[in-house]
Amino acid sequence: MSNKKIAIMGAMPEEIAPILEKLGTYKTTQYANNKYYEASYKGVDLVIAYSKIGKVFSTLTATTMIEHFGAEILLFSGVAGAISSTLKVGDLIVATQLSQHDLDITAFGHPFGYVPEGAVFIEADKKMIELSKEVATSMGKSVKEGIIATGDQFVANEERKNWIGSTFDADALEMEGASVAVVCDALDVPFFILRAISDAADMDASFSFDEFLETSAIESAEFVMKMVDKIIE
């Protein structure tokens, strides 16, 4: 049982719409060029927002949810491109670790994804991952655990996807997870990053993304709300 304030974050309107719909009523606050939605759910305070796409906007939103709105736990819900061939459209992946695939100062002898005083991988909260296994069982769903690679690129290229997969041992890729992870890690806020697959980051990715964004976002949002129930319980 926790009554800590929970942030639920997405990158795009479609990723948080199912959550706002479920809550029904909420208070909207305009802050830092974005809208933040606050609600009380089963006696616990929630703050919900979509950041806009990419690492910079997601960094701003995650930081704002924690520092301005007082969130003490952060859950991210959204879609991702599959790297692992075992992941199909609609499948769920929970991030165990996250890395920035486009962070590159290899010219100075550092590995991809690394800058001095940083780390190639940020670890997600283990307790929350354990909780997600209970949620998956209760929903009768199988959820893959794996490394998620993040970058400011929509990847629609087999070669780039395979490079990200082999360089970071990543199972999926997206554009916000690692930046949110850096913020939460630095501010000591337990975080959970869940993604439902919308495409395979290949030459058909943009078409697949457009077709499956909404349904995959719903898959992810439903699971994240069950996570909220589990955290509160």
Ligand code: ADE
């Ligand atoms: N999010 C969903 N699909 C993606 C892709 N192919 N590249 C980057 N982010 C994504």
